[in-house]
Amino acid sequence: MANAAPSLPSLPAELFDIIIVQVQDDIHALAACGLVCRSWLVSSRYHIFKTTPVSLRPGNAQQFIELVNHPSSTFCTHVRSLELLSSHVPGGSFDAQWLDPIIGTLARLPCVTDMLIANIQWGNMNPRTKSALLHGFPALTHLELWSTHFDSVSHLVQLICSKPLLHILGLDDLAWEDPSFEISACRVPYGLHSLRLSNCYKRDILDWLVSHEALPPIHHVQLGAVHPEDTHSIGRFLARLGPDLFTLQLEFSSLDAGGDAGIYASIPPQKIAQRTAEDFCARVDLAQNPALHTVILDKFIYYSDYQFSSAVAWIPELVSPIPNLKELSFGIAIRDIGELHPEENPIDWAALDDLFCDPQLAGLRALRFWVADRVELREVARVLSHSLPRSSQRGMLHFHLEPPRLV
Numbered sequence: 001m002a003n004a005a006p007s008l009p010s011l012p013a014e015l016f017d018i019i020i021v022q023v024q025d026d027i028h029a030l031a032a033c034g035l036v037c038r039s040w041l042v043s044s045r046y047h048i049f050k051t052t053p054v055s056l057r058p059g060n061a062q063q064f065i066e067l068v069n070h071p072s073s074t075f076c077t078h079v080r081s082l083e084l085l086s087s088h089v090p091g092g093s094f095d096a097q098w099l100d101p102i103i104g105t106l107a108r109l110p111c112v113t114d115m116l117i118a119n120i121q122w123g124n125m126n127p128r129t130k131s132a133l134l135h136g137f138p139a140l141t142h143l144e145l146w147s148t149h150f151d152s153v154s155h156l157v158q159l160i161c162s163k164p165l166l167h168i169l170g171l172d173d174l175a176w177e178d179p180s181f182e183i184s185a186c187r188v189p190y191g192l193h194s195l196r197l198s199n200c201y202k203r204d205i206l207d208w209l210v211s212h213e214a215l216p217p218i219h220h221v222q223l224g225a226v227h228p229e230d231t232h233s234i235g236r237f238l239a240r241l242g243p244d245l246f247t248l249q250l251e252f253s254s255l256d257a258g259g260d261a262g263i264y265a266s267i268p269p270q271k272i273a274q275r276t277a278e279d280f281c282a283r284v285d286l287a288q289n290p291a292l293h294t295v296i297l298d299k300f301i302y303y304s305d306y307q308f309s310s311a312v313a314w315i316p317e318l319v320s321p322i323p324n325l326k327e328l329s330f331g332i333a334i335r336d337i338g339e340l341h342p343e344e345n346p347i348d349w350a351a352l353d354d355l356f357c358d359p360q361l362a363g364l365r366a367l368r369f370w371v372a373d374r375v376e377l378r379e380v381a382r383v384l385s386h387s388l389p390r391s392s393q394r395g396m397l398h399f400h401l402e403p404p405r406l407v
Helices: 013-021 027-034 038-051 061-069 103-107 127-135 153-161 202-210 228-244 258-264 269-283 308-319 349-356 377-387 389-393
Strands: 054-056 081-085 087-089 093-095 114-121 142-152 168-178 194-198 220-225 247-251 294-302 327-333 366-372 397-400
Touching: 013 038, 027 038, 054 061, 061 103, 093 114, 103 127, 127 153, 142 153, 153 168, 153 202, 194 202, 202 228, 220 228, 228 269, 269 308, 294 308, 308 349, 349 377, 349 389, 366 377, 377 389, 377 397
Parallel strands: 054 081, 081 114, 114 142, 142 168, 168 194, 194 220, 220 247, 247 294, 294 327, 327 366, 366 397
Antiparallel strands: 087 093
16 A cells, blocks of 8 residues: 655744735735635735725615624624715715714724724714714724814814824814814823824814823824914914924915915915915924924925915025924926926025035935826936035935825
């Protein structure tokens, strides 16, 4: 009788985990690994849900709930990122009624750490749905709110404070009628380290934060478009952050006026940018942020219609007080290479080159240009290297074909 073939030695599970980690950014490879065997499924599933959000809309939400409630379901503890995306209804409002029958189940998912809520009107929501959003999702560390309307900023504050483990907060395109809040009503999560405010009444949020006796150590602040009405609140907030602030993003543009859009309807964009830059420099003293090492000036050049260039003269006053500035980034969106040298409100590249190489900014090591749209990156690099010869010679220039990133 022939001898039986020797069995292959079994490999340790840790080795398979290492193999799967190598393909963690390839969703199709992860899915294939998950079909090999049960042990591979566990490792693959962890990485799939770590990077892939569960996006729920009125059309697919009920199907997802049926999967969650199925007796054979085993994936619920792996869901980490959840998106709740409401849709428009006639009259310009948003329909959130689809959340009513499912929010209780969603709120019990134990491991959701990231959540995006978009297109809701808080005041029109079912009280039980609001309660589930406020009291559920205890593990949440990252909250994004987009295109959301609140009756009062205090309702937004209540939602933020209901997530004690919150680290990252992003607010985009928000509105409310009543700016008042009770100072002692609730406290901001003390683990908050990253804040993004875009297209909203920034002053109301910042005034609420400043009202706290002790602020969390917020290291990364993304302000979006800055406007004169917000500069006083921004100045007080950044001063309170002091040495906790590491990175700051802002822009002086008319494209993101938030709730103040009507004020600027008849004012030329260039004058808005110039006035805002002037107000910002007068009310914000970045010398009070000694650990600030990175500043991003988004929409530095934004096509030919709206130019940040009218505020370029204020860049020296903006960055010179920063004692430990190491990196300065510029967002550029152009369709043609000639827009780097606009005829209207031309950019004084020579003056900027002198500033970047000034001994007062001796710690400045990198100038990053984040380039969007249909231009060749090497062409942008060629033109700007010629426009900033001293900075180029020092090896400070870096170019990226994508929007600017803060963190």
